[in-house]
Amino acid sequence: MQLRKAQASMMEYIIMTFFMMIIITFMVMMFLGIQFMNIDSESSKQKMDRSLALMKSFSKTPLFSKDSSITEDTVIYDKKLTAAMLNEAETCENLRKIFGLHWSIEVAVIDGETEQLCDWTDYDNCNKWILCEEEITEGVLIRDIPVNVYRDSTDTVEAGLMTVKTYV
């Protein structure tokens, strides 16, 4: 009887240890999983922060601004956007040396008209510019921000939308 009791207690103990091992292993796996998730969300947060920083930089950069000085009232100059598109390869090459790789920007003027991409044949009546676009379609973060665009041919400041795509 006593032997049985002792054996039962031993078995109980061994089973308890066994279950504790399973629980501990499960906990370890769960925490590792959470850490990987955090690293993932950290990296997507970094991508979002980079996208936000690029957006703020591009909306007020002296490279596309109307005047040589930058202030809060700086607007984007349409002729410079068109000039950039006409010489896209060289412009993007040099912009990447300043802003890094794997981004693109689009600017569209909100004028109620249909979309018309700016190029050499029509740069006075067009309303959209696209720069440094890449062929990647997965994992692209797209954010837009309203901006003012100065139209040279009419000497007016119009409302527009600047879209920044971050690819990596």
Added chain:
Amino acid sequence: MIIIVFFIVILLGSGMFLLTLGKSSTQSTQDEYMNIYATNLLTTLVNTDIDEKGSDCEKMSDLIYNTIIRSTCKCSDGNSCSEWLDKKMGMYFSETYNSFKKENLDYHLEADYGGSPLVLHDNPAVKEAGKKRWTAEVNIFKTGGMLSVLNINLIIAQS
């Protein structure tokens, strides 16, 4: 037995804490973006040229201001300022043309000057309870008129 349960509860608790930490950091970036978006939308809109230079409707800020202080305000084509205002706001927040309107967001814009606010773009859905909201405001200062400060408020809400 109790110790094991205690152990499990603590570990589960810290796991959930870490999860919420991860989730809130991406949420705060999203909020930061939406706040910048709202502010830029408002400042872009009020600085946009609407009509000929020198007219009452030259910039959007002029158009809004003159519509409020003068009911007889007219733009360069002879039409009333309030007509122009409706037309332009309709265009900027239109659902069909290229516009500011994003699919999953509602926009409400009003001008406050001490009297009852002038609604510039109406969407009462933004004030419904339980919706995520972002706001922006801008002050327009004018000298020499009967109204020196005009406060324009933008409310954006998730649909």
Added chain:
Amino acid sequence: MNIFQVYKIILGLIVAAFVIFFVTNFLGDYVGLNTQTMTYKAMNELRDKMNDVYITGNSIEFSLLTKKGTPDCFVGSGEEYTSTEIKCGSLGMSFFTPLFFTEGGEGKLFINRNYLDFGWSKFYAVSITPEMIILFVPENSAAKDKMLNITDALKENENIKFAICDNEGITDLVDGDSFLTSTPTETSSSCTASLGGVYRIVKISSNCNNDGICIEINSKTISLDGERLNYEDVLDMLAVIIGGTEKDAFGVNQGKVLFIEKNKVLKNQLLVQIALENERAVMLKNEANIISESIDDVLYDIDIFVGSLNNEISTLDPTDDYDLIVEKEELVENYNDCEYAYSNLKTYITTLQNELQSGDDKFAIKTIVSDAKSLYTSQIENVCQDLSTNAKSKLICSALRFELVDILNNVKTSILNNDPYIQYMKENSKPKYEKMEDNGCN
């Protein structure tokens, strides 16, 4: 003790060791992650604030990065396709504004904006510095100019104090404005001060062979721990002084890193802007149409004037009104000369419009514009009836823009050949741009 008890003890020890190992590992990671998260947040906030200062020019203070526990930060010597990076511990973050950064001490960092003005373009850079002392060691009175130049560029930074240092000690620490107005006359050959906090000893001497920062009096060279860097503008000096001689993880002086990064960003910005100015100069369809229409208006007006003059002449009596007839006939002749000149101008503009259909030959476009403007200024302006102000301005501005582009293309060649270019750009592009502004060009 029976075997079961031994088993229980051993098992207990194993489980306890396992749990302790796991918990300390996790805690270690979590604490590390927490510091990293806080540092990341601080760096992100810094990037935002720097961008605000870059755009508005309003200086601000920043304290998140100097709190206890945050790791030391350095500016990374970036590669060709990376923007300037700041590295804090193991975290690196891209910054898109040109910057001069250094940290030290536990006080607040001060962020302000400096710029170089080339007229047609301004280059802005943001400085981020802790409380800092700059000790000048000017060898003689000839060093004074450079000393005051540097002080003038840094005077708006509220965190920086200035003094002169020599064997006996240092003069009173004052802010930039006070240092400039006090017109210091002391000279010194060496500095034996040793201070607490962040400081930079800047020697200005005719012979720079020693350690530390030394600016040569008679040339445009800074020596940084013996390595000679050729500078072209005051921001180069700022870069070296703010960066100082502290070495990053790769053993490179921060002063040299800031110097390289500033020039890399400036050159790349200029290359973008020069390429854009080249394209923009030939985007003349709107201008050509305005000038063409204005010429048509003038030719029409001249036709009417000549017609009415001829009518008048035909009504006059050749014997009575001989002088009047001669006067009017001279007027008709002048108008005819002007009509001829304007017709020539119209031919130029029509050729320009044809060339602008394809825009392939930039050189041809430039030549046509230049010839049209020469024709206008030599034969038409001040002699004949003027084009509309708008049209005249378009013609003159287009020609001036091409002249500016010629200057900028020379600058581009110098940049690509790693030759000095800043002085040439300042001396040539700035006056040209000012002339454009005087003529009301956009």
